[in-house]
Amino acid sequence: MTDLDVEADRREAAPKRQMIFLLAASLGALTGFYLLVPVVPLYTATGGSGDTGAGLSTGVMMAATVLMELAVPAVLSRCGYRMGMALGLLLLGVPSALLAVSPALPLVLAACAARGAGLGIVVVAGPALVAELVPGRRRGHALGVYGVAVGIPAVVALPLGLWLSAHVGYGFVFTAGAVVSLGTLAAAAGLPSARGPAEQHRGVLGGLRTGGLRRPTVIFAAVTLVAGILLTFLPLAVPADARSTAALALLAQAAAMPLARWFAGRYGDGRDPGRLLVPAVLAAALGGAGLVRPDNPWLLVASAAVFGAGFGAAQNVTLTLMFQRTSRSRFGQVSALWNLAYDGGMGVGAVGFGLVAGPVGYPAGFLLAAAVLFIALVPAWTDRRRTQ
Known part of the structure; x- marks a missing residue:
């Protein structure tokens, strides 16, 4: 095998490895996110904020998600996919741990806003990177595989979060969400560092x-x-x-x-x-x-x-x-x-x-x-x- 053949194999293998890292990062990010989705409103309501606080926790999170989605293309252009995904994981993980400190509404809403922003980065950066890594002739299948990776957490983590909160406690769920999201930073390190197109x-x-x-x-x-x-x-x-x-x-x-x-x-x-x-x-x-x-x-x-x-x-x-x-x-x-x-x-x-x-x-x-x-x-x- 010539040096040119080795170099060609290396260039072909790199996107495959990066795709695996992307799937792992997205799976971890969405697992950490969905674990807390049904738990945070319960935590807020039982902590003294009632139904109003429960509704606000979800509403603030989704509003932050939508607002961040508008800004993600600019973030990717400035920071690149590796740093962008790492930022999303940090915003999902760190506030999850802080939720265990207190159910006070201002703290909960601040944590939900940060988590929503992290979610906005992850869900926009993921499909965009799939489209860049995979040739057009195989893009539909790659997006389908990516869809399975981000769909599994909704099936597993939503009911699991509720079960854990009832049997182990809110603090365990918040810690688990933080560990899963922050632990996935290692996968984000394997993503391409290049900035998104200008x-x-x-x-x-x-x-x-x-x-x-x-x-x-x-x-x-x-x-x-x-x-x-x-x-x-x-x-x-x-x-x-x-x-x-x-x-x-x-x-x-x-x-x-x-x-x-x-x-x-x-x-x-x-x-x-x-x-x-x-x-x-x-x-x-x-x-x-x-x-x-x-x-x-x-x-x-x-x-x-x-x-x-x-x-x-x-x-x-x-x-x-x-x-x-x-x-x-x-x-x-x-x-x-x-x-x-x-x-x-x-x-x-x-x-x-x-x-x-x-x-x-x-x-x-x-x-x-x-x-x-x-x-x-x-x-x-x-x-x-x-x-x-």
């Missing part, structure tokens, strides 16, 4: 001026809107003696999502991933429509699984299409825009449904939510026609 600092929302980016963003925001409704209100919509059915339905949704995200990526590579856009939205719409009967346990679980499959496929397809339609210099902008659609859609869905469900009831509210997805089939079909 053009990444351009305004994130400027991507909406282009139809090729605007349509997938709007379509995905419609799907995440219904996801926010399902995650927030499904346990409240079922009869009081059927909460275990709601838990099973949410588990089915969470399990179907990363599998569908992986399948969509594997299918899309070598083909046109846009072919899956309409089926993904249709599956999500049909699953959402099935939620109008929360008193039927079998229909509820099946509908949640179908919605999860549509949601997962939509995640991969929309992100892959957006990366395909832009240059490498704008990968950070695209990732930030996609994540804004994710978090913003879930937030708007939860708040909007809360205002609607009171006057019309849960079944009618779920029907209206499904109608949003059936309407979203129009831009999905339009996008497919314009790219043929």
Whole structure:
């Protein structure tokens, strides 16, 4: 083997190693994040701040996430992926440990704001780096694998955090979240140190001026809107003696999502991933429509699984299409825009449904939510026609 062959093998192996480090860093970051998601509101409420404090803890965290997502492309341009991901892990880990000091509301809200900012960095930097490390012909599959890595913590860590808080205590959960996030800094050290492309600092929302980016963003925001409704209100919509059915339905949704995200990526590579856009939205719409009967346990679980499959496929397809339609210099902008659609859609869905469900009831509210997805089939079909 010549020196040139050795050098070629080294250049080919480097992105593979960096991809493994990215998956490990993202898995650790999201595990540390999800462990605390259901625990912090309980800790805040029982610590003397009541329901208001519990709601503020989540609201402040998600607001900080969205605001940071707008700034991440500029952060990556200045600091690079290694330092950017390390900063995200520090913001997720250190405040987690501080939460054990006191449930006082100012301290909790400050910690939640910092954790939200850390989450914003991690979820934007991850997909952007995947798009840079992996050639376009294999990008869909790589994004699917990344989707599985960031989907597993939602399935495992959410219920685990609640169980640990009840059996071991809040302090143990906060310490575990800090250890997982900060322990993953070793993986972040293996990421490329180069800065993101200079053009990444351009305004994130400027991507909406282009139809090729605007349509997938709007379509995905419609799907995440219904996801926010399902995650927030499904346990409240079922009869009081059927909460275990709601838990099973949410588990089915969470399990179907990363599998569908992986399948969509594997299918899309070598083909046109846009072919899956309409089926993904249709599956999500049909699953959402099935939620109008929360008193039927079998229909509820099946509908949640179908919605999860549509949601997962939509995640991969929309992100892959957006990366395909832009240059490498704008990968950070695209990732930030996609994540804004994710978090913003879930937030708007939860708040909007809360205002609607009171006057019309849960079944009618779920029907209206499904109608949003059936309407979203129009831009999905339009996008497919314009790219043929």
